Amino acid sequence: MLSGVVVQVVINGILVGGFYALMGMGLNVIFGVMKIVNFCQGELLMVGMYLTYLFTSALGLDPYLSLPLVVTVMMCLGAVIQQGLITPLLGAANDSNLIFMTVGLMMLMQNLALVLFKSDYRTVQTAYSLKNIHLLGQVVSLPKLISFGVLLFVTFMLYAFLMKSETGKKLEPLPRIPSGRGW
Numbered sequence: 001m002l003s004g005v006v007v008q009v010v011i012n013g014i015l016v017g018g019f020y021a022l023m024g025m026g027l028n029v030i031f032g033v034m035k036i037v038n039f040c041q042g043e044l045l046m047v048g049m050y051l052t053y054l055f056t057s058a059l060g061l062d063p064y065l066s067l068p069l070v071v072t073v074m075m076c077l078g079a080v081i082q083q084g085l086i087t088p089l090l091g092a093a094n095d096s097n098l099i100f101m102t103v104g105l106m107m108l109m110q111n112l113a114l115v116l117f118k119s120d121y122r123t124v125q126t127a128y129s130l131k132n133i134h135l136l137g138q139v140v141s142l143p144k145l146i147s148f149g150v151l152l153f154v155t156f157m158l159y160a161f162l163m164k165s166e167t168g169k170k171l172e173p174l175p176r177i178p179s180g181r182g183w
Helices: 002-034 043-059 067-089 096-117 142-165 166-170
Strands: 130-134 140-141
Touching: 002 043, 002 140, 002 142, 043 067, 043 096, 067 096, 130 142, 140 142, 142 166
Parallel strands: none
Antiparallel strands: 130 140
């Protein structure tokens, strides 16, 4: 009996941990390659989740089918933030302005979400939201399993891009831009 509970907890831990791994990969690329300290990364994830909620509830799209639309909107938002807010601060002698800007952007996104959506719990209901499958003699949530499959695909594609493509191989951490007062 106890070993079944342990296996169930391990399976759920791996499935939920995959979500955190995906967030960690994003942070790793942003800081490791671009050397940008971004404290609003979690809030950008929140915006993507609220967009998925809106597209699902307003347009009736399946959450997984709304993914290309959400990715497109988030890429545009990311480009605006990068070009309008982050790039002008990259030439500074230290990162304090960039840190304060991303913390301020984090607070703006949090409070804007509170104004628009209140603090009420939101969820998306689909035909398979409560579906479970049996895996290794354990019950596994189908939406978590699908999300984990998407995570594996994204991880593989990122790895293939960084390690196998010419562009990915050329990516190196960006040097800091000198401000005239040293590095």
